[in-house]
Amino acid sequence: MHTRSVVSSRHALIAPDGHVPSAFPGWEKAVGFVLLSPAMGASLSQILITFQEDGGSAVLAADQKEHAFYVETGTCRIHLGDGEAIELGASGFAFIPAETACRVVGSADARVTVFRKDFEPLAGLESPPVTFGHANEVKGEPFLGNERAVLQTLLPIDPRFDLAINIFTYQPGATLPFVETHMMEHGLLMLSGQGVYRLEGAYYPVEPGDAIWMAPYCPQWFAAIGDVPASYLYYKNIHRMP
Numbered sequence: 044m045h046t047r048s049v050v051s052s053r054h055a056l057i058a059p060d061g062h063v064p065s066a067f068p069g070w071e072k073a074v075g076f077v078l079l080s081p082a083m084g085a086s087l088s089q090i091l092i093t094f095q096e097d098g099g100s101a102v103l104a105a106d107q108k109e110h111a112f113y114v115e116t117g118t119c120r121i122h123l124g125d126g127e128a129i130e131l132g133a134s135g136f137a138f139i140p141a142e143t144a145c146r147v148v149g150s151a152d153a154r155v156t157v158f159r160k161d162f163e164p165l166a167g168l169e170s171p172p173v174t175f176g177h178a179n180e181v182k183g184e185p186f187l188g189n190e191r192a193v194l195q196t197l198l199p200i201d202p203r204f205d206l207a208i209n210i211f212t213y214q215p216g217a218t219l220p221f222v223e224t225h226m227m228e229h230g231l232l233m234l235s236g237q238g239v240y241r242l243e244g245a246y247y248p249v250e251p252g253d254a255i256w257m258a259p260y261c262p263q264w265f266a267a268i269g270d271v272p273a274s275y276l277y278y279k280n281i282h283r284m285p
């Protein structure tokens with residue numbers, strides 16, 4: 044038997060062939076695949092949520108964990124503690140701050156990724172607001188001047204947020220311009236296309252559905268290959284001093 048999945052102390056690649064669902068209290072007709080979590084050494088969790096045929100519901104408590112959602116397929120509604128609800132379709136995203144509990148109700152075909160982590164408050168700053176939108180409405184910027192590697196920053200650049208959720212899209216043959224080695228951690232989901240990810244000294248072929256964890260200072264590089272653009276969604280911690 045073979046899998047592309049690898050879990051090491053500073054990085055991980057979790058391929059869909061190894062997914063095993065978790066059931067959580069209060070979840071109805073919804074399962075979570077905890078692809079990344081503190082159990083592997085990460086500071087964040089990255090959970091893929093899927094729903095049963097007639098839809099289902101997943102509860103995410105406000106125990107000082109903030110949540111950022113991205114909908115790959117289908118539709119979902121995020122109910123907030125105050126009765127408000129946010130409707131998201133494919134490529135929709137939402138940020139829910141740590142003090143706000145939420146419940147996600149999804150359609151049968153919904154694939155929803157949630158990044159979940161402890162909020163790092165900063166003295167003198169209010170907590171970040173509930174924020175949502177659609178990736179198609181977020182303008183991409185050429186990464187370090189390269190028109191063939193385009194970065195979309197989904198959440199506002201605002202120091203109240205301690206995280207960024209971005210989508211990086213590369214034309215075939217485009218690459219990260221250098222091997223990055225940085226303090227910030229990443230959780231990543233391959234959305235489309237294919238490529239090769241360098242993590243520390245190893246090179247991994249990657250494809251849609253793959254999740255990657257890069258610990259702080261994990262040297263990282265990506266090259267897109269194949270006939271169609273490669274894109275990935277990723278989390279990054281920002282705006283807080285070490």
Ligand code: UGY
Pocket residue numbers: 211219223229263264279
């Ligand atoms: O934002 C980033 O650090 C990004 N360039 N990293 C990555 O794509 N692995």
Ligand code: MN
Pocket residue numbers: 223225229263
């Ligand atoms: Mn990086």
